[in-house]
Amino acid sequence: MLRVCCVFVLVLWPGFATAQISGHVRVIDGDTIDVGDLRIRLHAIDAPEMDQTCETELGIAFGCGAWVAAQIRERFEGAHATCTARDVDRYDRIVATCEVSGADMGEAIVAQGWAFAFRRYGMDYDLTEKAAFVNGQGLHGLRVQSPAAFRAMRVKGRVPVDPDCVIKGNISNNGRIFHVPGQEFYDRTGINERRGERWFCSTAEAQNAGWRAARR
Structure with a gap:
């Protein structure tokens, strides 16, 4: 081809x-x-x-x-x-x-x-x-x-690649926090895997990896 x-x-x-x-x-x-x-x-x-x-x-x-x-x-x-x-x-x-x-x-x-x-x-x-x-x-x-906006969000790590793994494991000054869809800061949170941030497929998976749930 x-x-x-x-x-x-x-x-x-x-x-x-x-x-x-x-x-x-x-x-x-x-x-x-x-x-x-x-x-x-x-x-x-x-x-x-x-x-x-x-x-x-x-x-x-x-x-x-x-x-x-x-x-x-x-x-x-x-x-x-x-x-x-x-x-x-x-x-x-x-x-x-x-x-x-x-x-x-x-x-x-x-x-x-x-x-x-x-x-x-x-x-x-x-x-x-x-x-x-x-x-x-x-x-x-x-x-x-x-x-175009969807692609831009994906580049910034804001859109999951795997539709079954949509929980965002973010690392900030407040520690390791995970955000689930619908929470206040979910859409604006980007995942940078080079910093150790990651996507999770369930809340249990995130908690077992050492992340805590976002308060809102």
Whole structure:
């Protein structure tokens, strides 16, 4: 697979903006697909991460990242796509706009409220997202953190990598304290494993390791 990707880039780079890719779609997540043997990041959209959660208006949390991927998979999996390459991102994915049966995949995904317009990289779907918002489509009917903000919190150690281990074992001037979801300082607490801080899967595990519960 790596060899195929490298050949593609080297051969087509002089006219990269108009390079065409075609093949059958395999959905990876809300904004990433495989077309044939090539990994494609859809241009100018941003979907929730696979492990990201959202809340309904009643405050019920659910895995909206996985839900979004399932909706897109149901609509596009196995379809034949024609993509126009625009760039390569830092993960070596080809950034492209893709069409299926003459329809822009990115526009269709944003119109259904399965992803947001990623205005940092293009205004292509700005009006499409605004229409989806007005109509309460998909994610717009939920309480959802922007995918970019979710990723930033993860980098700062504020979002667990393992959804089953969400208790934060923090080390401060007050000692080793663990915070559980819903407590006052949970969201603002970051975990720096290089300092000895860690995630726990249960309060018993945290207590046995020498951490005490936060008072609030």
